[in-house]
Amino acid sequence: MRYLIICLFSLFSPYLARADETHIEQARQTLKNYGLSHCILKPFNERSALEKDIALSANAYSFMGKGMHTVLQNEDTLQVLHDPYKETRNYLLTAYEQTPSNSKYSNEKVVFLACLKVYNSEAFNRFINTQDAYISD
Numbered sequence: 001m002r003y004l005i006i007c008l009f010s011l012f013s014p015y016l017a018r019a020d021e022t023h024i025e026q027a028r029q030t031l032k033n034y035g036l037s038h039c040i041l042k043p044f045n046e047r048s049a050l051e052k053d054i055a056l057s058a059n060a061y062s063f064m065g066k067g068m069h070t071v072l073q074n075e076d077t078l079q080v081l082h083d084p085y086k087e088t089r090n091y092l093l094t095a096y097e098q099t100p101s102n103s104k105y106s107n108e109k110v111v112f113l114a115c116l117k118v119y120n121s122e123a124f125n126r127f128i129n130t131q132d133a134y135i136s137d
Contacts, residue, residue: 027068027135028128032119034061035088039115039137070136085132091127092118 037058042052062085063071069084080086092115101114118124 022137023068028132030061030066030068031084031088032124032128034058034067034085035092036115036119036126037061038089039092039118040112042093042096043109043111068136069131069134072134082134084134086133087131088128091124093123095124130135 025066037054039057041051041054056133063069067085070087071080072082073080095118096114099114101110101115101117102108102112103110
């Protein structure tokens with residue numbers, strides 16, 4: 001019986017490892033999408049249908065939506081100890097400010113272009129990977 005259990009476990013362990021890897025990749029992508037939504041939203045002040053849609057998207061990727069990261073709190077005081085979503089917003093907005101994105105058609109910063117540059121950067125991927133400890137099961 002013990003031999004059978006060991007054999008079954010060894011047969012399924014690669015699949016379990018792959019499922020865990022897929023879960024981590026999905027969580028990373030969700031957090032990246034959350035950050036991109038906030039990066040696009042921040043520079044615009046006016047209320048529009050597009051702004052409302054992007055805000056709904058950002059909320060969908062958050063902890064209260066379908067986000068896969070956990071906000072760490074002190075159980076007694078409920079003080080937030082680490083918020084991967086807040087950290088992602090802060091990282092993206094700081095990187096956005098430092099990213100040049102002028103167009104030959106405009107002297108103003110092109111918001112979506114700057115956000116995409118940050119979103120697709122290796123530095124942002126490395127940051128996202130630092131939040132893996134907060135991925136919920």
